[in-house]
Amino acid sequence: MADRNTDYSSIPNLSRVIRYAYPAARPMTDFQVMDTRGVVNIIVWNTEKLGAQPDIAYLQTQVAGATTFWGKEFCKTEAERLLAESDWSELKDVVDPTNTPYLSNASEWTTYRVALRVYVATPVDNPSWPTKPSATWSTD
Numbered sequence: 001m002a003d004r005n006t007d008y009s010s011i012p013n014l015s016r017v018i019r020y021a022y023p024a025a026r027p028m029t030d031f032q033v034m035d036t037r038g039v040v041n042i043i044v045w046n047t048e049k050l051g052a053q054p055d056i057a058y059l060q061t062q063v064a065g066a067t068t069f070w071g072k073e074f075c076k077t078e079a080e081r082l083l084a085e086s087d088w089s090e091l092k093d094v095v096d097p098t099n100t101p102y103l104s105n106a107s108e109w110t111t112y113r114v115a116l117r118v119y120v121a122t123p124v125d126n127p128s129w130p131t132k133p134s135a136t137w138s139t140d
Helices: 014-021 056-065 071-085 106-121
Strands: 031-036 039-045
Touching: 014 031, 014 039, 014 056, 071 106
Parallel strands: none
Antiparallel strands: 031 039
8 A cells, every 4th residue: 555645746747757766667557646636646556566665755866867767758748837837927017127026037037938948849858957046026
């Protein structure tokens, strides 16, 4: 039985990560992943075949050490997801300096989004993801 108390939401495409870290694992038979309202859990885990259920740190280490893990299809999908997640940073009222507050580092967000669009247009096997800027709000 899987430990359903661990939220794996910080690992994008958890099923793919598990298949990479455990090449013998068969989805639906050896493990099952469920996303419920943004909380991602492993709901089935075959401990006899795969051993103890992995923790988040282990899976993140596996992904970080991979050289061809992501694949072009996932690269494009993830870049599109990150773009959608940052769409708010392009809204007129957010970047308008006559509004209070406004996003004072809008140019950093634009640079970030341009880098993501490159991966949408030309996906690669192992992208070097741009660093997402923190929102800086000005009240001047």
